[in-house]
Amino acid sequence: MFSGAYSHTVDNKGRTVIPSKFRSKLGERFYLTRGMHNCLWIFSDDQWLEFQKTVAPKSFLDSTGLKLERFFVGSAVECTPDNQGRIFIPQDLREYAEIDTDIRVVGLSDKLEIWCSRRWDDFNKSLTDEVIEQLGAERQRQAMQE
DSSP states (O other): OEEEEEEEEEEETTTOOOOEEEEHHOOEEEEEEEGGGEEEEEEEHHHHHHHHHHHOSTTOOOHHHHHHHHHHHOOOOEOOOOTTTTEOOOHHHHHHHOOOEEEEEEEEEEEEEEEEEHHHHHHHHHOOOOHHHHHHHHHHHHHHHH
């Protein structure tokens, strides 16, 4: 569904443009929340509902589910782009992702990620051929166990 990485900026009011290629697939309303590895995640309305189901606690006493729900759902905001395709990224989410001005908007199949450009570059530099091979081998082991 989503793929590719695009460089953008965040203005002094905390707004950024979501690439039109992605906006058309996200729809008129979508959700922004904390993601893994100090990036932000964006889900379409449908994907957000599915994601919420995966983190929802199984009961009021499910502390693991409650922690996941608090982390992801508790920090989520509904977004509707303005006429220029911009969304507002709240200050707490910008702080979590260490976002100042330069960002990367990255398409990852069922969601988007927003990264501080410096952190995105550092992450990619850490992915040597050896690391990719190890990750691939781990995924193969997991697939065989399923």
